[in-house]
Amino acid sequence: MTDQGLTPPQTVPALSATSLNKTFTVRENGLGKPARYVHAVSDFSFDLPVGSTLGIVGESGCGKSTTARLLMHLVKPDSGQIRLSGEPVSRAKRDLKQFRRKVQMVFQDSSASLNPRLTIEQSITFAPMVHGVSLRAARETAWRLLDRVGLDPARFTGRYPHELSGGQRQRVNIARALALNPRVVIFDEAVSALDKSVEAQVLNLLNELKAEFGLSYIFISHDLNVVRYISDHVLVMYLGQVVEQGPVDQVYATPRHPYTRALLASMPSPDPEQRTMAAPITGDPPSPIDLPPGCRFAPRCAFAESICDTMPYELRHGETRVRCHMADPKLGHSKAEVIQ
Amino acid sequence: MNTPLLSAKDLTVQFRTPKGPITAVNGIDLTLERGEVLGIIGESGSGKSVTMRALLRILPEAKTEIAGDLKLDGKDVLSLKGHDLAAYRGGDVSMVFQEPATALDPVFTIGTQISETVRRHRKVSRKDAQARALEMLELVRIPSPASRLGNYPHEMSGGMRQRAMIALALAAGPKLLLADEPTTALDATVQIQVILLLRELQREMGMATIFVTHDVGVAAEISDRIAVMYAGRIVETGTAAEVLKNPKHPYTQGLLSSTVQGAVPGTPIKAIPGMPPDLAQMPPGCAFAPRCPLATSACQAAVPDLRAQGGERRVACVRLEEIA
Numbered sequence: 001m002t003d004q005g006l007t008p009p010q011t012v013p014a015l016s017a018t019s020l021n022k023t024f025t026v027r028e029n030g031l032g033k034p035a036r037y038v039h040a041v042s043d044f045s046f047d048l049p050v051g052s053t054l055g056i057v058g059e060s061g062c063g064k065s066t067t068a069r070l071l072m073h074l075v076k077p078d079s080g081q082i083r084l085s086g087e088p089v090s091r092a093k094r095d096l097k098q099f100r101r102k103v104q105m106v107f108q109d110s111s112a113s114l115n116p117r118l119t120i121e122q123s124i125t126f127a128p129m130v131h132g133v134s135l136r137a138a139r140e141t142a143w144r145l146l147d148r149v150g151l152d153p154a155r156f157t158g159r160y161p162h163e164l165s166g167g168q169r170q171r172v173n174i175a176r177a178l179a180l181n182p183r184v185v186i187f188d189e190a191v192s193a194l195d196k197s198v199e200a201q202v203l204n205l206l207n208e209l210k211a212e213f214g215l216s217y218i219f220i221s222h223d224l225n226v227v228r229y230i231s232d233h234v235l236v237m238y239l240g241q242v243v244e245q246g247p248v249d250q251v252y253a254t255p256r257h258p259y260t261r262a263l264l265a266s267m268p269s270p271d272p273e274q275r276t277m278a279a280p281i282t283g284d285p286p287s288p289i290d291l292p293p294g295c296r297f298a299p300r301c302a303f304a305e306s307i308c309d310t311m312p313y314e315l316r317h318g319e320t321r322v323r324c325h326m327a328d329p330k331l332g333h334s335k336a337e338v339i340q
Numbered sequence: 341m342n343t344p345l346l347s348a349k350d351l352t353v354q355f356r357t358p359k360g361p362i363t364a365v366n367g368i369d370l371t372l373e374r375g376e377v378l379g380i381i382g383e384s385g386s387g388k389s390v391t392m393r394a395l396l397r398i399l400p401e402a403k404t405e406i407a408g409d410l411k412l413d414g415k416d417v418l419s420l421k422g423h424d425l426a427a428y429r430g431g432d433v434s435m436v437f438q439e440p441a442t443a444l445d446p447v448f449t450i451g452t453q454i455s456e457t458v459r460r461h462r463k464v465s466r467k468d469a470q471a472r473a474l475e476m477l478e479l480v481r482i483p484s485p486a487s488r489l490g491n492y493p494h495e496m497s498g499g500m501r502q503r504a505m506i507a508l509a510l511a512a513g514p515k516l517l518l519a520d521e522p523t524t525a526l527d528a529t530v531q532i533q534v535i536l537l538l539r540e541l542q543r544e545m546g547m548a549t550i551f552v553t554h555d556v557g558v559a560a561e562i563s564d565r566i567a568v569m570y571a572g573r574i575v576e577t578g579t580a581a582e583v584l585k586n587p588k589h590p591y592t593q594g595l596l597s598s599t600v601q602g603a604v605p606g607t608p609i610k611a612i613p614g615m616p617p618d619l620a621q622m623p624p625g626c627a628f629a630p631r632c633p634l635a636t637s638a639c640q641a642a643v644p645d646l647r648a649q650g651g652e653r654r655v656a657c658v659r660l661e662e663i664a
């Protein structure tokens with residue numbers, strides 16, 4: 001090739017977000033009490049390169065599902081922008097309809113997300129027909145996809161959700177998500193309720209489908225092993241914020257943020273002769289209500305000092321980004337060498 | 341001669357269902373020494389929870405047939421009735437579950453629930469029982485335990501509720517603790533805290549534990565010995581290191597290699613094909629044969645016995661010598 005001197009074509013991410021924020025207002029017990037705020041997602045940015053998988057990990061309540069719902073335009077952000085293939089998405093009805101065709105979502109609870117009164121075939125053909133596809137074409141697609149996800153169409157199209165196992169229902173949900181020929185699929189704890197051996201079958205299927213249909217994935221899970229296996233990049237959340245993001249092998253091999261380290265060190269050891277001797281972090285994750293202004297991890301962090309009372313930015317550190325004052329020695333944290 | 345704390349011989353549990361009887365636990369043998377931790381692993385539906393419920397005698401009597409021989413500390417568990425059975429449940433043996441809501445009563449405070457449990461099983465004053473409740477919350481490391489005694493379960497976080505349930509289960513000083521996936525619903529950082537806590541309490545109190553999980557990592561962290569269940573039967577048992585580091589039964593091998601832990605990103609996970617059998621229509625012979633890459637017609641002839649394989653290991657596979 002003689003493309004020397006040519007600038008490489010700018011690669012446009014399949015999906016990206018810039019500085020998304022979402023705060024929920026809650027009033028405990030109503031009457032008289034002042035409003036309190038849940039900082040569900042704060043200053044959240046990422047790029048999802050075409051054909052890749054971005055894993056999102058973090059503890060219960062850290063804002064993973066809210067992020068997914070923001071990306072799907074199911075809740076309105078307080079501020080920030082979402083782009084699909086580089087184009088900003090407006091909340092105009094036409095834009096949203098187009099967007100929802102191209103970005104699909106699969107949830108954890110496989111039974112709640114299928115209408116119990118529709119057959120499997122009706123569930124899969126429903127959305128395409130709303131988008132103007134003929135019954136015949138929608139049916140053809142449904143049969144092809146069912147076959148592809150390993151469910152014999154002749155046996156399964158006429159069945160109802162309650163006649164399927166959890167793993168079979170999740171395959172139907174995957175087929176349904178693919179029926180509109182999307183570019184991006186967001187999985188929110190989509191394999192968490194499955195038995196391990198079924199989980200393995202479904203993860204293999206997801207990887208095959210990704211290559212076959214040229215998809216990009218966002219994969220939310222609290223299972224750190226699953227995320228390591230399926231993702232190219234990983235994003236670690238703590239109390240509504242991204243504390244670290246980067247290539248999955250780098251983040252898992254050399255985690256920088258003290259929270260990422262504690263989280264990864266909490267994974268059970270698979271070797272009974274090398275058990276974990278001490279918990280890397282104590283207590284439960286705190287509530288995201290009325291957070292202090294500084295670093296959100298500081299109250300549990302072994303390295304916290306006075307500078308941590310201010311909010312750290314996401315700082316570049318090679319290919320990863322870390323939200324920690326220690327990531328830049330110039331900021332004056334006395335233990336900056338800890339994460340270098 | 342020292343007799344084991346628990347010994348189950350040919351334990352069988354049958355449910356009467358509208359579609360006919362199903363055998364959820366099919367002639368299993370278990371022994372457990374004082375202070376020992378046995379991990380039970382296996383796929384969903386393999387009979388792990390039913391085994392635990394049988395050991396605690398909490399299966400619905402009208403619909404269940406339990407057979408075999410079950411002894412705890414010399415007591416014949418299957419013949420217990422009335423007052424003796426009530427003293428056994430929660431006294432000699434207690435259980436913690438995946439979902440604390442199963443064990444904690446939403447309308448009583450944590451303190452009341454623990455002290456009432458203590459008074460049900462031991463002749464102590466109300467005041468001593470309350471002191472014991474405080475001691476238990478301290479033991480499971482609930483922060484500010486004195487004020488937490490007055491909390492209702494819904495006023496606590498998930499990790500704290502799990503600890504409160506453990507405190508409740510241990511309050512009467514059981515000889516055997518049954519733990520049915522007690523950490524499965526917890527976040528990673530809280531899960532490891534609860535595992536370490538259980539390990540420590542178990543060591544301090546010298547109590548034996550049976551720990552059910554389908555997470556191999558969790559099993560490795562807590563178990564001295566492991567039993568692998570498939571379709572109601574134990575197919576392999578041995579020390580944790582024997583079974584997890586060098587599995588011999590083709591099912592154990594499949595189960596361990598089908599986990600994402602060991603899988604190489606970018607290459608498919610070695611998933612076991614197919615699904616476990618329908619318990620109402622068990623295949624003849626080895627129940628794993630229809631999914632086993634190594635099965636031959638010999639596997640269908642009879643249900644294989646667990647055979648000793650050196651060390652503590654026993655494996656139920658007729659082809660073991662040929663495939664090794």
Ligand SMILES: Nc1ncnc2c1ncn2[C@@H]1O[C@H](COP(=O)(O)OP(=O)(O)OP(=O)(O)O)[C@@H](O)[C@H]1O
Pocket residue numbers: 024025026038039040058059060061062063064065066067222288
């Ligand atoms: N509609 C809402 N109103 C008020 N608070 C909300 C709302 N939706 C979510 N939250 C709060 O926002 C925070 C983030 O919740 P979210 O469901 O995004 O967490 P998550 O990371 O998906 O947790 P999990 O792992 O348990 O699914 C939580 O504290 C939650 O209680």
Ligand SMILES: Nc1ncnc2c1ncn2[C@@H]1O[C@H](COP(=O)(O)OP(=O)(O)OP(=O)(O)O)[C@@H](O)[C@H]1O
Pocket residue numbers: 355357362364382383384385386387388389390391554619
């Ligand atoms: N009360 C009951 N009546 C009829 N069948 C039952 C009953 N309880 C359990 N079973 C059946 O017994 C079998 C074993 O169930 P069990 O709950 O022990 O599985 P398990 O190994 O604990 O699975 P999991 O990992 O999903 O918890 C299953 O097929 C189940 O459907």
Ligand SMILES: [Mg+2]
Pocket residue numbers: 064065066
């Ligand atoms: Mg969620």
Ligand SMILES: [Mg+2]
Pocket residue numbers: 388389390520
């Ligand atoms: Mg169970």
